[in-house]
Amino acid sequence: MILKNTMISCESATLFISKQExxxxxxxDTLKLWLHLAICKFCRLFKIQNEFLIHQxxxxxxxxxxxxKEKVALNTKIISEMxx
Amino acid sequence: MNxxxxxxxxxxxxxxxxxxxxxxxxxxxLAKDLIQETFLAALRNVENxxxxxxxxxxxxxxxxxKIIDHYRKKANSLVTDIESLLEKSADxxxxxxxxxxxxxxxxxxxxxxxxxxxxxxYEILNSCTQKLSELxxxxxxMKYLDDKESDEIxxxxxxxxxxxxxxxxxxxxxxxxxxxxxxxxx
Numbered sequence: 001m002i003l004k005n006t007m008i009s010c011e012s013a014t015l016f017i018s019k020q021e022x023x024x025x026x027x028x029d030t031l032k033l034w035l036h037l038a039i040c041k042f043c044r045l046f047k048i049q050n051e052f053l054i055h056q057x058x059x060x061x062x063x064x065x066x067x068x069k070e071k072v073a074l075n076t077k078i079i080s081e082m083x084x
Numbered sequence: 085m086n087x088x089x090x091x092x093x094x095x096x097x098x099x100x101x102x103x104x105x106x107x108x109x110x111x112x113x114l115a116k117d118l119i120q121e122t123f124l125a126a127l128r129n130v131e132n133x134x135x136x137x138x139x140x141x142x143x144x145x146x147x148x149x150k151i152i153d154h155y156r157k158k159a160n161s162l163v164t165d166i167e168s169l170l171e172k173s174a175d176x177x178x179x180x181x182x183x184x185x186x187x188x189x190x191x192x193x194x195x196x197x198x199x200x201x202x203x204x205x206y207e208i209l210n211s212c213t214q215k216l217s218e219l220x221x222x223x224x225x226m227k228y229l230d231d232k233e234s235d236e237i238x239x240x241x242x243x244x245x246x247x248x249x250x251x252x253x254x255x256x257x258x259x260x261x262x263x264x265x266x267x268x269x270x
Contacts, residue, residue, distance in 0.1 A: 009181025015253045022234050045189035049260050052196040053209075057228045059199070060206060060213075064106050065099045066116065074120060075094040081127050082090060 008032045013043045017050065086135040088142075093123055097140060101147055108151050108225050110214055118154070122147045152240055155222050159241040162219040166247050169220070169254050176257050187261060190270045205267060212262035220255040227252060 008016070016033040019025040025033065037044050066074065098119055105115040125146050126133075133142060176187045183189070216224060226237045238248050264270050 009177070010183050011177040011181035014257065015249060018252055018256060019249065024234065042183050042189045045191065046260060048196050049189060049192065049264075050256055052194075053256075053259060053263060054228055056200060056205070056209060058231075059201075060107060060209060060229065062103050062107055062210070064103060064112060064115075066094075066102060066119075070116070071094050071098060074098065074123065075091070077120070078090055078093060078123055078127065081124060 006032055008036050010043050014046055017047050086138050088133055088139055097143055118150050165219055169250055192268050208267045212259055216255055220251055223251045224255040
């Protein structure tokens with residue numbers, strides 16, 4: 001019975017991983033997660049791959065820009081607003 | 085003391101502001117509109133500018149508020165989608181909560197501590213973010229691009245914390261799978 005209450009599903013484990021990341025996981029659940037990760041290589045992979053993904057996300061970037069025409073139009077608009 | 089120089093705003097800041105907005109709202113036309121609104125709002129508030137922060141930071145501050153307003157409007161109308169998100173867990177887990185055979189995480193064969201700089205990777209990462217449903221994308225971006233606390237996100241979007249966890253959980257499951265499929269071709 002103790003074992004049954006201690007074993008969590010992969011669905012719960014992956015949710016717990018997110019909560020743990022934000023320090024919102026209860027101590028009892030932290031132990032359950034720890035136990036689960038000790039025996040489940042798939043959830044271990046989920047955890048490590050997510051950490052990788054999140055780390056990479058911090059460096060995400062884009063190179064979109066306004067065209068010269070759009071810049072001129074926007075600047076004209078600003079200048080005309082200033083005169084009001 | 086900082087001063088304002090509106091004639092130089094477009095030249096100095098429009099692209100930086102646009103990139104910031106585009107990564108967060110995923111719609112170029114809308115991002116452009118927000119940049120214009122930011123400049124016009126700034127002009128209307130010139131008298132409130134105290135010079136205690138730089139002109140650039142002040143413009144970013146205004147833009148960030150515009151983005152949050154946009155998110156909040158969206159989130160209110162999207163929160164009804166939460167039910168369908170709950171059902172979506174069936175995409176990943178069976179009835180007892182085990183990974184489904186088709187979505188079992190696979191070994192990627194990389195060093196996870198390495199930082200990937202390839203442009204191709206970021207294109208895939210951006211395309212995966214764009215594939216998230218709108219509500220998932222908003223929450224995910226606020227969490228991981230803007231590094232906000234969950235409490236703050238819930239407050240700004242007016243969503244409950246249990247909904248927050250459902251959203252972020254599903255978003256991460258989908259992002260990981262999307263990257264595995266499109267980047268690792270697994």
